[in-house]
Each structure stands twice: as structure tokens, then as C-alpha cells.
Amino acid sequence: MATMPMRKLTMARAISEAIGQEMARDSNVLVWGEDVGIYGGIFGATQGLFERFGPERVVDTPISESAFIGAAIGASQEGLRPVVELMFVDFFGVAMDQIYNHLAKNHYMSGGSVRHPVVLMTAIGGGYSDAAQHSQSLYGLFAHVPGLKVVVPSNAYDAKGLMTAAIRDDNPVMYFFHKGLLGLGWMPSDDLAEVHVPEDPYTIPLGQAQVVLEGKDVSVITIGAMVPKAVRAARTLAQEGVSVEVVDLRTLVPLDRDRVIHSVKKTHGALIVDEDYRSFGMTGEIAAVVAEEALDYLDRPIRRLAVPDVPIPYSPVLEQAVIPSVEKITETLRQMTQ
Amino acid sequence: MATMPMRKLTMARAISEAIGQEMARDSNVLVWGEDVGIYGGIFGATQGLFERFGPERVVDTPISESAFIGAAIGASQEGLRPVVELMFVDFFGVAMDQIYNHLAKNHYMSGGSVRHPVVLMTAIGGGYSDAAQHSQSLYGLFAHVPGLKVVVPSNAYDAKGLMTAAIRDDNPVMYFFHKGLLGLGWMPSDDLAEVHVPEDPYTIPLGQAQVVLEGKDVSVITIGAMVPKAVRAARTLAQEGVSVEVVDLRTLVPLDRDRVIHSVKKTHGALIVDEDYRSFGMTGEIAAVVAEEALDYLDRPIRRLAVPDVPIPYSPVLEQAVIPSVEKITETLRQMTQ
Amino acid sequence: MDNDVMMYRTMCLIRRYEDCMAEIYTEGKTPLFSIAAGTVPGEMHLAAGQEPVAVGVIRHLRSDDAVTAPHRPHHFAIAKGVDLGRMTAEIFGRRTGLSQGKGGHMHLFDPQTHFSCSGIVGAGFPPAVGAALAFMKQGRDNVAVAFAGEGAANQGTFHESLNLAALWKAPVVFVIEDNHYAISVPKAQSTAISHNSERAQAYSIPGVYVSGNDVLAISEAAQEAVTRARQGHGPTLLEVETTRLYGHFQGDAEAYLNAGEKESWRQWDPIRRFRAELMDRQMLSEEQDERIQAAVNQQVDDAVRFARESHEPEADEALRDVFAEA
Amino acid sequence: MDNDVMMYRTMCLIRRYEDCMAEIYTEGKTPLFSIAAGTVPGEMHLAAGQEPVAVGVIRHLRSDDAVTAPHRPHHFAIAKGVDLGRMTAEIFGRRTGLSQGKGGHMHLFDPQTHFSCSGIVGAGFPPAVGAALAFMKQGRDNVAVAFAGEGAANQGTFHESLNLAALWKAPVVFVIEDNHYAISVPKAQSTAISHNSERAQAYSIPGVYVSGNDVLAISEAAQEAVTRARQGHGPTLLEVETTRLYGHFQGDAEAYLNAGEKESWRQWDPIRRFRAELMDRQMLSEEQDERIQAAVNQQVDDAVRFARESHEPEADEALRDVFAEA
Numbered sequence A, B: 001m002a003t004m005p006m007r008k009l010t011m012a013r014a015i016s017e018a019i020g021q022e023m024a025r026d027s028n029v030l031v032w033g034e035d036v037g038i039y040g041g042i043f044g045a046t047q048g049l050f051e052r053f054g055p056e057r058v059v060d061t062p063i064s065e066s067a068f069i070g071a072a073i074g075a076s077q078e079g080l081r082p083v084v085e086l087m088f089v090d091f092f093g094v095a096m097d098q099i100y101n102h103l104a105k106n107h108y109m110s111g112g113s114v115r116h117p118v119v120l121m122t123a124i125g126g127g128y129s130d131a132a133q134h135s136q137s138l139y140g141l142f143a144h145v146p147g148l149k150v151v152v153p154s155n156a157y158d159a160k161g162l163m164t165a166a167i168r169d170d171n172p173v174m175y176f177f178h179k180g181l182l183g184l185g186w187m188p189s190d191d192l193a194e195v196h197v198p199e200d201p202y203t204i205p206l207g208q209a210q211v212v213l214e215g216k217d218v219s220v221i222t223i224g225a226m227v228p229k230a231v232r233a234a235r236t237l238a239q240e241g242v243s244v245e246v247v248d249l250r251t252l253v254p255l256d257r258d259r260v261i262h263s264v265k266k267t268h269g270a271l272i273v274d275e276d277y278r279s280f281g282m283t284g285e286i287a288a289v290v291a292e293e294a295l296d297y298l299d300r301p302i303r304r305l306a307v308p309d310v311p312i313p314y315s316p317v318l319e320q321a322v323i324p325s326v327e328k329i330t331e332t333l334r335q336m337t338q
Numbered sequence C, D: 001m002d003n004d005v006m007m008y009r010t011m012c013l014i015r016r017y018e019d020c021m022a023e024i025y026t027e028g029k030t031p032l033f034s035i036a037a038g039t040v041p042g043e044m045h046l047a048a049g050q051e052p053v054a055v056g057v058i059r060h061l062r063s064d065d066a067v068t069a070p071h072r073p074h075h076f077a078i079a080k081g082v083d084l085g086r087m088t089a090e091i092f093g094r095r096t097g098l099s100q101g102k103g104g105h106m107h108l109f110d111p112q113t114h115f116s117c118s119g120i121v122g123a124g125f126p127p128a129v130g131a132a133l134a135f136m137k138q139g140r141d142n143v144a145v146a147f148a149g150e151g152a153a154n155q156g157t158f159h160e161s162l163n164l165a166a167l168w169k170a171p172v173v174f175v176i177e178d179n180h181y182a183i184s185v186p187k188a189q190s191t192a193i194s195h196n197s198e199r200a201q202a203y204s205i206p207g208v209y210v211s212g213n214d215v216l217a218i219s220e221a222a223q224e225a226v227t228r229a230r231q232g233h234g235p236t237l238l239e240v241e242t243t244r245l246y247g248h249f250q251g252d253a254e255a256y257l258n259a260g261e262k263e264s265w266r267q268w269d270p271i272r273r274f275r276a277e278l279m280d281r282q283m284l285s286e287e288q289d290e291r292i293q294a295a296v297n298q299q300v301d302d303a304v305r306f307a308r309e310s311h312e313p314e315a316d317e318a319l320r321d322v323f324a325e326a
């Protein structure tokens, strides 16, 4: 099959396509998790895989996250390359010990002799009133503990390339897909995430940020679902004569410090936008990187926009008040560039 | 009993004294956890309490952290004020869901109708070769998720006052004691932590940093076991004519931003020192606060010293290489003030 | 009103409530279904068909006994006596809601009736043990009941909590609602034993299986368990067979169900059966039933009206209630 | 050498190793005990007295069968055939160690013998199920064994893993070493059932209790369990009674023990008993035993010498191995 010049895919399809291609390529790639089989994953990340590869390779699990995530540890040690789904990142707390004390650290604790080629993928993000236990981002927390690569795609093209790279990586990779980018139909989705995706497998190296919009007046450093929001804000401001650069980090670990610093040195201003909680997370880290390495280039204080350290509330009014919006990004950039 | 003018206590005794006094004061204060009874807590934080209050109020639990930490949720809803010990913070991953999805969020999710006056105390810190699963600090992670107060005392006086305040607080408080400050005898302990502790109960409000050493050339912002290390570094530098201000944050949530900003505005330089992992944690957050609010006052880049994003290695040589030392702090400050 | 008829009435109230929620849930979500839109946004897990579990157990509880419920909580909340108006307002995300709109359908908290719930599977077990511990320590003869689905019985918290409760002889009743599925995963694919009640053996406590989704049988088993707990003899594990008449959540296409499965559940409707039984036993007349239906309809209508007429919260409310003030 | 004598020999090797570690552990820690100081810093959990568990089970394993061990891992590692020199060097924190000094005594990893361990109680259950899953998927007839203490059997992972393994009929053997205590907490205060083996019923798998810390009885039970797993009949839960001859960790004053408890364990020393039995059965002579003792002493001495002569790692090594390179 030839790749069509403009084959647009939703991010959900891009992810399942990447997994399917890697499963076809390597019989050691298996998928397991809750409702990943017939259901195809609650958010469609494993759609079609059960039909194609059967119950031997696409396995529904009980609601036993410690056991089935922990199983990926032993399984990968013995040669499998599991892709495991944690349905919502919000549930990490029932399995965190297996994730961070073992999956993340065994390579180091073994002096490099043990490898865990595991992808742990999980849904993040709010915006549809799923409240405090089903709407979080939390990748900052996984980026804080050493040993996990942290991937957060913002569009279908990146989603496929990063998933393929994640599966081929010999390290545990946490892969976070934002529900509001997946193109699910039954949930609002930013159509900027639905882009051309080549049919052939390709990889995007983990650790490379991307400037998705060049600008010269101020930099927005962001990730995931905030990338299209930042782009929309930048477009509005372009009409006002303000030139905004948008940097999509794409991965938090490894972190592409150079790209961040380079951008800030160019624009002399940084707004960091995140859907994770504001304090002790991604926005702090990026601010620190800038303050360490580009302080003299800054001509105004660094600004941060993120969830203001409150759990995600249920009511749409309240939720919209705490998740950074295009309007809030636009307004903040306007303030910064006046 | 009259308070002696200079009654020095180890931090471990100060903690158990505070708990004991609150237990005497309020019959709803109970203690539970692993080996908190006859053993007195592996790190002595509950020493003497079992003898004094008996097994009805000082309860040894099975190794079921989710259940016994989660039990504090229902118990506090029904009127108890539990002080629960998680033996090492490193084990948080087996119980994190109860901690952060429930204990931390129920107050918010209930619109304020549910309260959880719970102290979850836990041991942190390395420096004695307990390796990757028993040496971490990790408070940055708890400070990232909303709803938990985060307390990290650096000496016995603060330890008592902060514990008393924590028990009387109507919110869940994570109380982190550093093993290397406790004065245990069988483990190296910084004797700067063993200070005068009044016998009568007193509280230190959560959310107030303290300038433990006034200075004018550069600020060290730090917490926990890094406070005495910073003080030692400052003393060395004083002899070289460099005046270092040491700010002990004491709590990360609430964070005393004002005290941090005030200090940096005065000294025009900030070194942030932490025993937690460097990235996406405390050092990033403090740097961001400074970059947001005191950027124009900085006359050199912010610097950070923390565990360089590696698990804590076992060998003393390796461990000493990753945990910030007095020497490293001294040297960094020297570089910053030259 | 007779106890059995009271139970029937509560079951009807729950059913009416769930049917009504199912309808309201679609408001604003057509023609294209969007989970984020409408009067009630977000996920919606309805418990129609599972009324006997809630009603049969909770009739033995007092208002100061504690209940922890899972993500599918309406039937438990209603049986426990949570104010229907404030509960509905919460589900509508209104200021007058139990949590002023901060919690939503999976986070109904009511200190007055000692009712809590959580959207995390298996998370209600430990808090129930904790509530029971508080009762013991305070010398109260209250009881705590943790309800959870059969899927939840494979969470680590199930094991830890049963062990802890058994060890401490805590006054808890653990109730597993077996509705055959955890989302799309049938019990046989998640559970290595045919009856969760047998897991009680692992903690030397009684385990009781109640088949048939029959409110009287459930009530009988629950009575024994609650009494046992209240009298200081420790926990019981109850497993109750039931059926889920809607999908896992609203919008679930239920492609994973076997052919005819849903129909057979519908035919086995516990309310219809109980109604027939009560009529057989001459405890309920058509006329009385009509009055009951009218009354529960009214109750639900009132609650819905209250919710509809309530205001949305103000945006800046979002920043409050992270911490309690002193 | 006869199988039983081989087992005896391995038990002696383990005992000698643990006694030697106990001694070395004190080096540099006197006169004032400091956990951080000496040849071997950090915690040290010794398994003297528990040799029969490791030896009785692992004799039925191949080198490519997987073992996950807990914080008290030496006996398992030795029985599994982990290189004694590299293991000792790791415990000494040396560059030639299994993990080049990064892991230490609770983190012994040896891909060659498929051996792993963890300092987190109960953490070894899920990885063992995962290893078994890999064996099934790859069509290998290997087996995974998860060892853990009786304290670990109250962790959520125990329940989740047994259920998962039973459900998948995975080739795993779960072995609970019941040494009566979890640090200071006696089993009766942590476990609501007298025998963990009975918890197997909760997963419809066989549960076997072996009393008496008797290597032959353990070996017999293990043989059946391992064979069952290897032949594709799924998991078994083995519970083995044993005794801990040192404290929980070195430096533990054991104030929580009952009077005479430790002495009775000492008198019931499994090695001494097995030795007497072998001699009774004419399978071991004094002379042979002396040769065995000399040989194991030599083996331990060699390992210790290797470790002592090895270099400490370079400080900058600390920054390596967080991630594997491609």
C-alpha cells in the first residue's frame, strides 16, 4: 500500500497503528491492560489490535494494576516487550511502587545488567468534567523520579513516531496521551492534533523538542494538549503584530534543554504552559532551566500558566477556570509583550 | 515540671514527645503503622508511646500500607486524629492512591464538608548506604499534588513545634523526618539538629520559612538535612569573608514564597539545595518562584544542587557523589560569590 | 409502611432516579454524543438493576453508620438517605450540590448520612475499615459497609482491608456486587475463583453468597452480617449476584456482551419480580403501587427541579476548599 | 554427590556465608555501632536458619528458571547459583560486584541465573508472574518462583498476583517463608488466618503448608509445585515454616521476642538436624562432612577475598546506568 500524500489520522489511530506495526514486526511485543481487547481500549489506543493479533497477544487484565504493571517487569526481563495500558494516569497510585521502585530503577540498581523495554501508556487530561480522579496530567511526577522516559505527544504524527520509538527503546517509557487530542468523536478533541501520518513506520527520537511555530517576541514552552492551544493563541496574537514562538517539548525525559534555552535566548521571554499542577512540576523545572542558563537574556519575568494547585473540579465552570485556556494563554502573552 | 533552660533533645525524641503530648491532650489522637508499638518505630519516632498509652492507642499494623493509610481516611472522617507512620517514604508507591486520590482530595471533592486531620509521618534521606529503595526524599512529589501539607523539619525544636501543629491541623499533613537528623546513635546524625526543646507543647505555624543564618552576599534556599549542611558551608565561607544567608523552608506546602523572595532580593543570588531529585521538584519550583518575582534582583544565574536524577546508589563512594555535601555546597557558593 | 414495601419503594425510587438520569444525561449531547456537553457532563455509571444490593443491605444501617461506595454510587446514596436534591444538584454541577459542584457523580460525600464514594476501583475498602476502627475506639456500636463491584475484588486493597478488618475484628461488612462485568471484562476473565465470597476463608471470616438479585435474600444475609459486626464479632464478606441494566457508563455500546445476555437480565428485573411477590403476598395492591410510583416520581422530579433551578458555581470557587481553614 | 548431600552442602554454604557476613558486618562499626560505617554499610538481613526454604525449592529449578527474592535474599541467591564472588563484591559495594556497587545487599540482580530481588516487601510477586507469562508466550517450559516472607503475604500484590497467575495458569510457584515475625510484629498480629497456604483457596489453586523447617519435606512439596507449573497446570502457593536465627537486621536488639523463643529456634537448627539425619541414614560421614565444611569455608573465603581485593567504584560511575543505551 502506498502512503497517500495526505493521510490524516486521529491521534488514537496513530497510536494503535504504531503498536500494530511493531507487533507485526516483533512477536515479543504484546499488549495488556484493562479493556484493551474487544473494547479496543477505553480511549481507542488499542483499537483493532485484538481482531488482528488475537487474545494471545492482546490481553485483558483484571483490575489489578500492581500485578499487571509489575508483570511487565518480569516479562521484559525474560524477553517480551510489553505495551501496557494504565487506563487513566490518575490510577497510578495503586501501582506506583512497581513503576518507580522497580521498572524505573532496576536497570540502575543492577548496574545496567537488567533491561526493561516496556511502554506504559496512559490517558491524561481534563476538559470534559471527569473530575478530580480522572482528569489529571501528572507527568511531572514521573519526570521527577529517575529512570523513566516521559513522552507526551501533541499530535498524531508525533504520537506515531514517538510510540514506535518508545516500543523500540530498551528503557521503560511512560507514554501519556491526552484524551482531548485523540479525535475520539464522543469527546471534544482539538483538530490541530489530527494531521498527516505516513503509513510506513518511522521513529521520532525521544528527547527532541520541536519548534512548532517560529516567533521572535516571546516563547511559549509547553507540551501535550497545551501545544495546539498555544498555537491558537499565537495565531491570534500574530494578527496583533506579536510574534510568538511555540516550543513543543514532546518529551520531558529526556528534556531538550538546548531547544528551550535557544528559543528563550532568541525571544528574551518565556511563558511556560502546562495542564499539570503548577507547583513542583514541569513549569518549575523549565523556569529553572531558563533561570540557570539564559538569565541574562530574559528581559521580563518568566511566567507560568498551569492548574493552580487545586484538584480538578467537576463542574464545567470550575474546571474551565483551572485548566489553562486559549484565552488565558493569549491574555498572558499579551501582557508579557506589551 | 519546669522547663529546663537548655534541654537539648534529639529530633527523634522531640517528635515522640510532641505526639505523646497530643495523645495526652486528645484521646482521639492514635498512632499506627509498622513496628510503632514495642519497637517504638524503626527510627524512634514513637518511642515510649506504647509503654505510655498501650496497644489500644499505639497499634502495630500488618505490612498493608494501602489498608492502614487508607484506614486513616475513614477514621478521621469519624472523629479520630490518626498519626500514621509510613516506615520509609520510599514505600509510598504501594499506598499512593489512598494518599493522593483520597486523603488529599476528599476535602476539595466534598466541597469542604469532609475533613481529614491526619498526620502521615515518614522517614527520608540517604547517607548510610541503604540504596535506591530506602534513601529517597521525594517530598517534591507530594508537594506537586494538591491537598497535602508538606513538612520537613531540620532540627529538634522545629520538629516538635511542627509536629504539634500538624496534629492539630484539620488537614492531611505529610511529615518527613530525615534519618540523618534524628540523633539515633546507630546512624550518623548531624548534631546541629539536636537543640534546645521546651518541654511544654508549642506550635510552629505551617508555612513559615525561617532564616537560620542572616547574610548578604548570597542566599541558600533549602530544607531538611541540607539546612545544617548549608550552615556549615556558610560558616566556612564566613571565614573567607563571604556572608551567606540560609533560608530553611521548613514546609513546602504551604510555601513561604515571601521569605524566599525577600532573601533573594537582599542578596541578589540564590543557590537552591535539596536532597530530593533535581529535576521537576523542589529546586525547580523555588527557582521558578525567584524567576517570577525577583528576576530583576538577580545578579547571577540561579544555581541548584540536588541529587542529579539518578537513583541513590549503594556504595558509599557513589552515594556521596550524588548527595549534596557540605563541600559541594561550599564550593558552589564560592563560585557564585567570586 | 411495611418494611418490605418500604424496600420496594426505595428500589422504585432508585430505578426512577436512574432512568431519569439516563434521560437527562442525553440532554445537550445530541445529535452528536459528546461526553463533555449537556446538563450532566462527564461519565455516568447507572445502577438500575442493582437496587436490591443497596436496599437489602442498607435497610439494616442507621444514619450514623458509615458507607463507602464505588464509582456507581446512586443506589447506595439513595438507600442511605442522602438528600436527593443536593445529590442531583451535585450531579448537575451546581452550587447547591453536596460538594457545590466540585465532586460530581463519582464523588458524592454526605457527612450527615456518613456516606462517601470514590471513582477509584477498590478504594473504598480501607476507609471503611478506618471508620470501623474509629467506632471501636470511640465505643460506638456503629458499623461500616464497603460496597464494591466484583472487579474491585481483584485489587490489592480488597485483600489488605479484609485482613486488617478480620485481624482487628472491626465492625465492617464488605459487600461485593457481582454484576458479571467490569466494563467489558467478564468475571471469568478477571477472577480465578467462581465466588468472591469464598475469599472470606483467607481471613477466617464468614463469606456469604447471595444469588438471584433478590432483595429479601440479600436483606436476610445482610442482617446477619450487620448484626454480627454491631455486636463486636467482626467483619463479614457478602457477595451478591446482580445485573447491570444500563451499560458500564452511558454511551457504552456494550459490544462485548453475549447475544441475549442483556435481555435475560431485563427479564429477570428485580423490581418487577419483587413487585409480583409483594402482590402475591397481598402486601401491595395496584393502587398502592400507583401511589408509590407517583410519590417516587414526585421525589425525583422535585430533586431534578431543585437541581435545574440551582445556580452554577462562580469560577473563583474553584480555588477554595483545597485546605480546611482552622 | 547424592542429591540430599548436595542440599546439605548448599545449606552449609549458605550458613557459612551468613555467619561470615554477620562477622564482617561488624568490621569498622565498633566500638560504637554505626550502620553507615565499615566494610559492609547499610542494612543487612541475614537468612541463617532459613536455608531449607531456599535449598528445598530451588533444587528443582534450572538456571534459566526465574527467581524473585525479597530483602533477605542471600540464601536464595546462593541456592540459585549466583556467583558468590560477584555477589559478595556487590555487598561490599565494589566495582566487580553484580551491579558494580550500585545495588547492594537488597538489590542483587543476576541475569545469568535469572535472579532478581527487591527491598520492597511484596514487590517480587508481580514480576514473577510476568516472567512466567513470558515463558508461556515464548513456549518455554520454564518456571518462575517468587519468594517472600509471611509479612509480605498481607500486601496487596500478593492477592493481585496470585489471582493473575491462577487466571492465566502461569507457571509460578509462590513461596511464603514463615519465620514468625515481620521485624517486630508476630504473625498473629498481622495475619488473620493461621496458615497463608489456605489463602490458595481464594484463587482455586493448590496451597501446601510445610511445617518443621525440614528441607526434605520442603523439597518434596516444591517438586510437586514446580512440576505442576512446568507441565502447564498453573501456580501453587507453598507456605514453609522456618526460623530466623539472627535478628531482623543486624543490630536488631530483638526486644520484642518472647523469652526462650530464640533459644528454641536455635535448638531446632535445620542444618544440625539434617546432618544428623544424613548420618543416621549413612549418607554422610564425619569425614565427608569435614570435607564439605572445608570446601564451603574455602568458597566463602574466596568470595570474600575477591570482594576485599576489588576496587571501589569511581565516583563518576554514579551517573551511569540510569538509562540503557541503544
Ligand SMILES: Cc1ncc(C[n+]2csc(CCOP(=O)(O)OP(=O)(O)O)c2C)c(N)n1
Binding pocket: A034, A063, A065, A087, A091, A094, C071, C072, C119, C120, C121, C122, C148, C149, C150, C151, C152, C153, C179, C181, C182, C183, C248
Ligand atoms: C484503580 C482503578 N482501575 C481502573 C479503573 C477504571 N474502571 C472504572 S469502573 C471499572 C470497572 C469496575 O468493575 P466492577 O468493580 O465490577 O464495578 P461495576 O462497574 O461492574 O459496577 C474500571 C476498570 C478505576 N476507576 N480505578
Ligand SMILES: Cc1ncc(C[n+]2csc(CCOP(=O)(O)OP(=O)(O)O)c2C)c(N)n1
Binding pocket: B034, B063, B065, B087, B091, B094, D071, D072, D119, D120, D121, D122, D148, D149, D150, D151, D152, D153, D179, D181, D182, D183, D248
Ligand atoms: C512495602 C514495604 N513496607 C515495609 C517495608 C519495611 N520492611 C522491610 S522487611 C519488613 C518485614 C518483612 O517481613 P517478612 O515479609 O515476614 O520477611 P522477613 O523479614 O521475616 O524475612 C518490613 C516491614 C518494606 N521494605 N516495604
Ligand SMILES: [Mg+2]
Binding pocket: C149, C150, C151, C177, C178, C179, C180, C181, C182, C183
Ligand atoms: Mg462489575
Ligand SMILES: [Mg+2]
Binding pocket: D149, D150, D151, D177, D178, D179, D180, D181, D182, D183
Ligand atoms: Mg517474616
